[in-house]
Amino acid sequence: MPDSITQPRFGVDLGGTAIKLGRVEGDQLVKRLEIDTPHDGELCLNAIADAVRELAAGDSIPSVGIGLPGVIDLDRSRVMEAPNLEFLGNLPAADMLSERLGCPVFLENDANAAAFGEAQVGAGRGVPDFLFLTLGTGVGGGVILNGHPFHGPGGMAGEIGHLTTGHDRQCGCGTVGCLEAIASARAMETLAAQDLGRPLPLKELATAAREGDKDALSVFRTSGLALGIALAQVALLLDLRIFLVGGGGAPTLDLLAPHALEELEKRCFGRTAQDFKLSEASLGNDAGIHGAARLS
Numbered sequence: 001m002p003d004s005i006t007q008p009r010f011g012v013d014l015g016g017t018a019i020k021l022g023r024v025e026g027d028q029l030v031k032r033l034e035i036d037t038p039h040d041g042e043l044c045l046n047a048i049a050d051a052v053r054e055l056a057a058g059d060s061i062p063s064v065g066i067g068l069p070g071v072i073d074l075d076r077s078r079v080m081e082a083p084n085l086e087f088l089g090n091l092p093a094a095d096m097l098s099e100r101l102g103c104p105v106f107l108e109n110d111a112n113a114a115a116f117g118e119a120q121v122g123a124g125r126g127v128p129d130f131l132f133l134t135l136g137t138g139v140g141g142g143v144i145l146n147g148h149p150f151h152g153p154g155g156m157a158g159e160i161g162h163l164t165t166g167h168d169r170q171c172g173c174g175t176v177g178c179l180e181a182i183a184s185a186r187a188m189e190t191l192a193a194q195d196l197g198r199p200l201p202l203k204e205l206a207t208a209a210r211e212g213d214k215d216a217l218s219v220f221r222t223s224g225l226a227l228g229i230a231l232a233q234v235a236l237l238l239d240l241r242i243f244l245v246g247g248g249g250a251p252t253l254d255l256l257a258p259h260a261l262e263e264l265e266k267r268c269f270g271r272t273a274q275d276f277k278l279s280e281a282s283l284g285n286d287a288g289i290h291g292a293a294r295l296s
């Protein structure tokens with residue numbers, strides 16, 4: 001087999017509390033490691049280098065990709081802003097890790113890395129243009145154009161979580177009405193606590209809705225309509241028609257999608273609900289590792 005298939009690749013999902021690393025061969029994530037994140041620049045990079053060497057087990061390391069929650073400079077080598085990884089601020093992180101491992105190192109925003117993973121080996125394979133979004137604690141996103149993440153001139157493209165959807169809830173970003181404040185997994189649980197009068201984990205809320213509970217169904221209608229309003233803005237601007245959803249809220253997509261598609265059809269003239277595909281991403285929590293491993 002050609003080297004490009006057999007040669008291992010190494011991807012890192014660097015978070016504020018944990019670092020997840022994987023060894024990818026072909027389409028498969030064959031080995032993974034998870035370690036606590038040291039909150040010191042040098043120690044963190046040393047820990048990543050040690051873990052990658054452990055995954056390599058003596059094999060050559062052609063390159064390493066790292067996805068992280070923050071803004072990366074346009075050379076993909078330095079962390080410009082990452083609230084949970086402030087210890088990396090102003091360090092030439094890619095070069096420092098590259099020196100330790102003797103191979104090129106590439107940085108990427110974590111949502112873009114996950115989007116790229118889906119584009120390469122997940123639900124977005126063979127789809128040149130799509131939006132990937134995560135419904136988790138917040139709502140993150142990555143725009144794939146021509147098979148690659150679109151960064152924008154400042155590296156900040158894809159922030160679908162802060163598109164305005166017309167409600168009056170306060171968002172963590174300081175403004176009102178963002179998608180994140182009404183359709184993140186956390187926001188849906190908050191809505192449920194208010195509407196049902198008791199806290200309910202999202203999974204149980206979804207079960208109640210599928211069993212016909214009107215209050216639970218109402219939460220998904222509210223969040224689904226807001227999701228559709230945000231996706232319609234993306235569709236109107238870029239004519240994207242495929243939306244892949246990941247994160248803890250993705251398994252509730254069957255409850256959200258009908259309402260989102262209703263708004264998409266209403267707001268996107270010239271297109272019907274059938275023109276859009278709103279479906280679950282396929283790589284789960286491994287999307288970021290897969291994408292990072294393929295950065296170049």
Ligand SMILES: [Zn+2]
Nearest residue numbers: 162171173178
């Ligand atoms: Zn916001």
